[in-house]
Amino acid sequence: MSTSTGGWHADEDLLSRYVRGDAGPVAAASLEQHLLRCASCRDRIAAHVPVPLLDAAWERVRDEAVAGRPRRLERLLVRLGVPAPDALLVATAPSLRTSWLVGLVVTLVFVGLGAAYGGDRGLTFFLLVAPLVPVAGVAFAYGPDADPSHEAALATPYPATRLLLLRTAAVLAASLPPVLLAALLVPALSWTAVAWLLPALSLTAALLAASTWVRPTVTAAALGAGWTAAVTSASRAADPTAVLAPALLVAYAVLGCLALLVLALRSRSLTTLGSPS
Amino acid sequence: MTVVPTVALTGVTKRFRGTAALDDVHLTLGPGITGLLGPNGAGKTTLLRITATVLTPGAGEVVLFGTRPAGPEQLAAVRRRLGYLPQEMGHPRGFTGFGFVDYMAVLKEWTDRAARHAEVRRVLELVDLDGVAARRVSALSGGQRRRLGLAQALLGDPDLLLLDEPTTGVDPGQRVTLRQVLSRAGERSTVLLSTHQTEDVAALCDRVVVLDGGRVRFDGAVADLVATAAGRVWLADAPDPAARASWRTGTGRHRVVGQAAPAGAEPAEPTLEDAYLLLLGERARTTGVAA
Ligand SMILES: Nc1ncnc2c1ncn2[C@@H]1O[C@H](COP(=O)(O)OP(=O)(O)OP(=O)(O)O)[C@@H](O)[C@H]1O
Ligand SMILES: [Mg+2]
Ligand SMILES: [Zn+2]
DSSP: OOOOOTTOOOOHHHHHHHHHTOSOHHHHHHHHHHHHHOHHHHHHHGGGSOHHHHHHHHHHHHHHHHHOOOOHHHHHHHHTTOOHHHHHHHHTOTTHHHHHHHHHHHHHHHHHHHHHHOHHHHHHHHHHHTTHHHHHHHHTTSSTTTOTTHHHHHTSSSOHHHHHHHHHHHHHHHHHHHHHHHHHHOGGGTTHHHHTHHHHHHHHHHHHHHTTTSOHHHHHHHHHHHHHHHHHHHHHTTOGGGGGOHHHHHHHHHHHHHHHHHHHHHGGGGGSOOOOO | OOOOOSEEEEEEEEEETTEEEEEEEEEEEOSEEEEEEOOTTSSHHHHHHHHTTSSOOSEEEEEETTBOOOSHHHHHHHHHTEEEEOSSOOOOTTOBHHHHHHHHHHHTTOOSHHHHHHHHHHHHHHTTOGGGTTSBGGGSOHHHHHHHHHHHHHTTOOSEEEEESTTTTOOHHHHHHHHHHHHHHTTTSEEEEEOSOHHHHHHHOSEEEEEETTEEEEEEEHHHHHHTTTTSEEEESSOOTTSSEEEEOTTSOEEEESSSOOTTOEEOOOOHHHHHHHHHHHHHHHHOOOO
8 A cells, every 4th residue: 555654754752752642633644644644654663562552552643544434423422421333323324414404494484484475474484393303313224225335234133223223213303303493583483483393203204114114214205205295285275384274183193193103013124125015 | 774865855936027047956965066157147156045044945845954945944944054254245344354353253153262363363374365464454465355255254164155156356376276175165055156266176176066947957076977978079270160169279170079079089078167167058058157
């Protein structure tokens, strides 16, 4: 491998200070970077350290550097008590960053629109988009379309349902709070600001259940179309909040529970590639 | 003493919208390296997927390590013992090479961080990627990515290694490295690899299975398949349109693979490729095997 180091090498003094731990944080960090690339300095530092200690320390430095530091999300989850491997799997959900971004953008756009239009237009737009944010997030975090290593992951002993649920939880945790927060800041929404969470969760559950038959992206598109149709027709009939009528809220809750039941019963089909037959 | 085979497929059939990708396949595999040859669409990937438990067969029975993986527990137990490299192996965005194999190792239940990192280092060294492991996967070359895919399949030294075109896009020097890795794995593990390179099979495999149209057309020792081409390969001064295949080689002479010797031809030593062409006849020539 090419080991361009720009001609600079650590002198003996720096090496020995680094080994004793008094090189200072900046010099130490830049020396560690250099050691990753420079075999000759690695060889020379050996003279300053007891050998077993050096090997262990070096491997730790190298692994941290090549594995990439644990992401902030991963460290946070570990601190909250999530087992470290699960935290790693959540943090590496292919597009958690995307779902954060979508949540954030939707929030900002909504707040802007709500301020500009007020009234039904802003409300319709909010109801149209907010419940679909987690649905899109999950569709882009799991399955053959979202995860290019999906097939290889399937062949591992890690339970596919657990992976799907972990990532769903991560997407919900990443995308719902910003939307909710912004919605609460707009007084005109009153209790709609909270009620939309029910269809959001219900649609997400429906997505999970349907993913035991078809890939999540396809279901997400269908759910998106269905929800859009419902909200637009309610809006045409002059009351967009009709989609949040009390009877419907109950229906969402029931449907969501049914969907989770279907997921539990059919979870076996998540362990293989879905295929038309 | 009866030895339980690693893989036992009986009457395995898989249809996609009516067309059979696999048609009544019987296959028993034990330790050693088996090459899987066949034209595009022959069913190689389908066979490897079913054996890797990521696809369920439409009919027939799949027995791995002596058990039919029916329930989730048995499925996980089987998956603990297999390594799989899919034909289409992508990598989620943002990973370094090390980070990706580390991620796969977590899925393979390497929960202890230090032990996992040591294992990840080991497999990266095996495929000669330790030097570039800190780079983003998106910054690796196609052949390097292929070797990264192989590295994750090698995690934990699995008893069953299923590799779908592992050498595609890999340069000749690295292919030799991979041959060494795989031949060592084949000493104790069961290895099934698909490829379009007959020379990989000739160099590496004890046994070869040829699929065509979802059916097993040959299953036996590599030497036995090569022997079927004895006396049917010649070097001639002119092309022979009547032959199964004939082409001008780098020396200016024409290699003729067929049934009858052309005028003025001298016999040539047959290769696995010649035997493959003869076995599959016209189909192999029209659908193409990488030369
Ligand atoms: N998921 C699928 N949906 C529909 N048809 C499929 C699917 N997978 C495979 N097939 C069909 O099954 C047949 C066998 O495909 P398979 O991928 O197993 O071939 P292969 O031998 O691996 O080919 P190649 O050398 O091109 O990789 C082909 O006709 C293909 O079109
Ligand atoms: Mg294939
Ligand atoms: Zn140096």
